[in-house]
Amino acid sequence: MGQLEGKTAVITGGHTGIGLASAVRMAAEGAHVFIFGRRKAELDAAVETVGAPSVTAVQGDITNVADLDRLYEAVRARGRGLDVVFANSAAALFSTLEHTTEEQVERILAVNVRGTLFTVQKALPLLNDGASVILNASTAADNGTEAFGLYAASKAAVRSFARTWANELKGRGIRVNAVSPGPIDTTGIRDLFGEEQLPAVRENLAADTAIGRMGRPEEVAGVVAFLASDQSSFMLGANVYVDGGENQI
Template sequence: MNAALTGKTALVTGGTSGIGLAVVRRFVEEGAHVVVTGRRRAQLDAVAAELGDAVTTVQADASDPAQVNALFEAVAGRGTGLHAVHVNAGGGEFKPLAEVSAQDIDTAFATNVRGTILTVQGALPFLGEGAAIVVTGSTAGSGTEKDFGLYGASKAAVATLTRTWAAELAPRGIRINTVVPGPTETPGLTGLAPGNEAGLLAAIAAGLPFGRVLRPEEVAATVLFLVSDQSSGMTGGEVFVDGGSTIA
């Protein structure tokens, strides 16, 4: 059976660790050439060393218009267009309302909202009929977890944008969906408790129906599904890969 992405070109932003890196690896396994972005050159070099000619790495901050333009100049240089895009670059601070600063607001929305808009805008000229985009959302976008209000608001905005864009892009035959991971064992999660990573994961797992956090590869499998022909009837949706965390 042919691999799902044989001969296709994909873009993964924020693809040097965690879910993004798992997606890059899965796309390569499925036959794609993957353009990978990240903010840190050393991490990009590690991805290139691991995956070789199957990837093109571009150092870029998704919230910086000039760097996003440079990214798509590199995409244009390949001359292959884009068949799949995973908009995964993002992040945020987690603080109670009383401690949120104006800079925190600007940073959260620049990283998660402006970065997503600029990336999808930049990709549009390279996408043809049958192409698919997946945006990484968060259960915080519809949750009530304390200290996650600002981050959740930015991710809720991303989900709204995705639904709107689905209607705009449908006449071009382009699909876009949001994947919504639950607690996943990534550097972004374990970094919340330096020196007590195992304790943090165990505490989170204790409150989940499966009794464990997710693996990045589980989310990557869903991203692959959403960019493949297997999901050809899906657009504008939010697909939860959360280990049941929203029902816990």
């Protein structure tokens, strides 16, 4: 039996990158995984990657609470409650303090802060006692990277949520923890920097780590699966760095 045999999991942004790798890993550990994302074509491809009957795809946007209600209605209809929530969806951009706009602030906070909050809040009635909630934070919250302040602040908020919600939900035996990936080689890197800059960006990001390379989504997924399982039963409010030593050495 896998570490998550018979469990039900929700992963936002489960159609690509770390979310998809986590869906594959959780399904391999025996969970039924609900993946949630905006793009239907990528969701359909993710279903093929994870493999039926271990996955259910729900299309929607975490900034739309009605979409989140549809997601959790699908979970409720399955009739087994919810054991794992991986609040993974995020948005990122570069903008200095001088050039940051209202629209940029609204976009980043809507996805990374408001969306994360309602992803977890809407799950509360379905969470089984002893469930695990994992929030995707980031090493960016600590690094002070130039022009990345808005994103970094949003991820610092996510880290703070993990502490507060861990305290609020511990009475139900629900564990809330965060994972903070460093430079992980996903399509999000390409989207953020553009195809032309990608080789140089990858080289620079790899050089920032003590281990000398970028991480793979599967390496974060392994930590997410650990936090989702009973193997991490004595962890509460923690923040696990998966950063190749970037912020550690």
